[in-house]
Amino acid sequence: MRVVIVGGGSAGWMAAAMLSRMMGRQLDITLVESDDIATVGVGEATIPPIQHFNRVLGISETDFLRETGGTFKLGIEFENWLEQGHCYMHAFGGLGKEMGLSPFHHSWLRAVAHGRNDSLWDFSLNYQAAKANKFQPLSSIPNTKLPGLVHAYHFDAGLYAKYLSKLSRGWGVKRVEGLIEQVNLRQVDGAIESLRLRSGEQVEADLYIDCSGFRSLLLGSALKVEFEDWRHWLPCDRAMAVPSERIAPLQPYTRSTAHRAGWRWRIPLQHRTGNGLVYCSEYLTEEQASVLLMEQLDAPALAEPRLIHFTTGRRKQQWHKNCVALGLASGFLEPLESTSLHLVQSGIVRLLKLFPRQGWVQQEIDEFNRQSQTEFEQIRDFIILHYALNRREEPFWQRCRDMPIPESLSQKLALFAKTGKVFREQDELFTEVAWQQVMLGQGIQPEAYHPMADALSEAQLNELLDSLRTIFAGTVQRLPAHDEFINSYCASSSTFC
Numbered sequence: 219m220r221v222v223i224v225g226g227g228s229a230g231w232m233a234a235a236m237l238s239r240m241m242g243r244q245l246d247i248t249l250v251e252s253d254d255i256a257t258v259g260v261g262e263a264t265i266p267p268i269q270h271f272n273r274v275l276g277i278s279e280t281d282f283l284r285e286t287g288g289t290f291k292l293g294i295e296f297e298n299w300l301e302q303g304h305c306y307m308h309a310f311g312g313l314g315k316e317m318g319l320s321p322f323h324h325s326w327l328r329a330v331a332h333g334r335n336d337s338l339w340d341f342s343l344n345y346q347a348a349k350a351n352k353f354q355p356l357s358s359i360p361n362t363k364l365p366g367l368v369h370a371y372h373f374d375a376g377l378y379a380k381y382l383s384k385l386s387r388g389w390g391v392k393r394v395e396g397l398i399e400q401v402n403l404r405q406v407d408g409a410i411e412s413l414r415l416r417s418g419e420q421v422e423a424d425l426y427i428d429c430s431g432f433r434s435l436l437l438g439s440a441l442k443v444e445f446e447d448w449r450h451w452l453p454c455d456r457a458m459a460v461p462s463e464r465i466a467p468l469q470p471y472t473r474s475t476a477h478r479a480g481w482r483w484r485i486p487l488q489h490r491t492g493n494g495l496v497y498c499s500e501y502l503t504e505e506q507a508s509v510l511l512m513e514q515l516d517a518p519a520l521a522e523p524r525l526i527h528f529t530t531g532r533r534k535q536q537w538h539k540n541c542v543a544l545g546l547a548s549g550f551l552e553p554l555e556s557t558s559l560h561l562v563q564s565g566i567v568r569l570l571k572l573f574p575r576q577g578w579v580q581q582e583i584d585e586f587n588r589q590s591q592t593e594f595e596q597i598r599d600f601i602i603l604h605y606a607l608n609r610r611e612e613p614f615w616q617r618c619r620d621m622p623i624p625e626s627l628s629q630k631l632a633l634f635a636k637t638g639k640v641f642r643e644q645d646e647l648f649t650e651v652a653w654q655q656v657m658l659g660q661g662i663q664p665e666a667y668h669p670m671a672d673a674l675s676e677a678q679l680n681e682l683l684d685s686l687r688t689i690f691a692g693t694v695q696r697l698p699a700h701d702e703f704i705n706s707y708c709a710s711s712s713t714f715c
């Protein structure tokens with residue numbers, strides 16, 4: 219089968235690498251990219267499943283981090299989101315200790331209700347290590363049955379695309395440089411027939427993968443698949459990004475700091491720090507955004523700030539006829555929970571699981587679209603949660619607080635507020651522990667805890683919590699500094715250019 223991938227950003231090269239690796243010579247893969255159209259040029263923070271993607275590709279962690287200037291990530295810190303001066307973390311990994319069927323946070327809720335003043339994050343090893351700037355891979359805590367650290371990465375997505383391009387071409391992918399000027403549709407069924415490049419060359423395939431970025435050249439422009447706009451839930455529509463010099467120490471976590479009309483990110487890489495402001499253009503001009511971004515850099519800028527326009531939402535079908543869209547061509551959710559590259563990854567995996575034998579089968583397409591829709595909506599709800607429960611005073615934040623939220627989210631919040639209970643939908647990306655941290659972090663104080671948490675006596679509970687705190691503190695103390703570990707394990711020669 220002939221496959222053409224349009225676009226050589228992270229989405230295009232991730233798709234090329236995985237399809238060529240998994241399907242081998244059964245597919246004749248061509249990737250078309252244009253030197254005249256830049257990639258989006260941002261995308262630095264990820265979530266833990268990216269490890270699996272690299273493993274399947276056979277990429278070692280050290281090579282990957284060296285090639286992409288990458289660092290380790292243990293979670294995302296949210297500063298000023300609830301209100302100015304408040305801070306919490308969505309730390310990856312678990313909390314406390316497995317308590318049979320009773321999630322650990324119920325025991326913590328009980329302890330707090332009875333007068334203890336521990337923070338939930340005293341029982342997150344990831345949080346403790348992150349705030350101490352410590353890291354090394356740790357699958358479990360030695361001499362205990364407790365799990366260790368769960369990590370993702372910060373890396374330069376442009377360098378990742380370059381690296382995957384080199385690997386993919388070794389695995390048989392053909393690269394064509396050229397600007398696509400026309401997408402020709404078949405008369406008979408309206409599917410894509412061919413692409414005409416500026417050079418006059420025609421490129422034909424059985425399956426087209428649209429990774430053309432926000433343009434959505436094939437799925438959106440040519441096939442006219444509608445875009446579902448979610449700005450009424452997520453009103454930010456601009457980002458301004460700027461790299462700055464690396465500073466020490468390298469923090470093993472992403473920082474997301476709310477400002478008067480959105481938030482800013484700070485992502486430490488080996489060769490630079492990625493910074494950006496996400497904002498709503500109704501409340502902040504481009505000039506104000508630039509001042510806000512630049513005045514709060516913690517090291518000299520390495521380039522001029524760059525403005526990116528976006529609209530939050532998704533294409534109503536992400537696979538239509540003989541065209542599947544991945545990455546920005548399929549939809550966009552702001553990078554608050556670092557989910558875009560993950561959506562590329564899961565789209566590729568979904569495509570491979572439903573890969574057509576020949577032609578296309580409508581049931582496969584419907585299943586792909588159903589799963590993609592669910593995944594996008596679940597992530598959307600998780601992102602809205604951060605905005606909806608704020609207590610900030612500025613007009614932008616008041617608007618976020620007053621906005622109606624999806625029914626699926628309001629049910630989840632109400633259940634947690636009343637009972638402390640939270641459930642992960644089937645196959646949902648975010649774990650119960652992730653939901654707990656953000657709901658508590660955004661100020662929900664559950665009225666009750668699960669009766670199973672009463673199974674221990676008060677003395678037993680206190681002993682358990684004290685011993686967990688001691689174990690976590692001792693474990694973190696023995697970890698090397700994140701910088702030290704990077705230097706010895708995967709130091710990169712990448713420089714900013």
Ligand SMILES: Cc1cc2nc3c(=O)[nH]c(=O)nc-3n(C[C@H](O)[C@H](O)[C@H](O)COP(=O)(O)OP(=O)(O)OC[C@H]3O[C@@H](n4cnc5c(N)ncnc54)[C@H](O)[C@@H]3O)c2cc1C
Pocket residue numbers: 224225226227228229230250251252253254255256257258259260261262263264375396397398399429430431432433435457458459494526528544545546547553556557558559560562
């Ligand atoms: C502000 C912002 C911050 C982000 N931060 C994160 C983050 O922290 N973590 C994360 O996971 N994701 C993040 N993302 C998303 C992430 O950057 C993208 O999902 C990812 O890079 C994939 O982009 P892409 O390949 O779909 O598109 P692009 O990088 O835009 O690539 C599009 C490609 O299509 C080609 N093309 C377009 N038109 C034509 C044509 N006519 N002919 C030929 N070629 C064409 C271009 O040359 C280019 O190669 C962020 C996105 C934004 C906007």
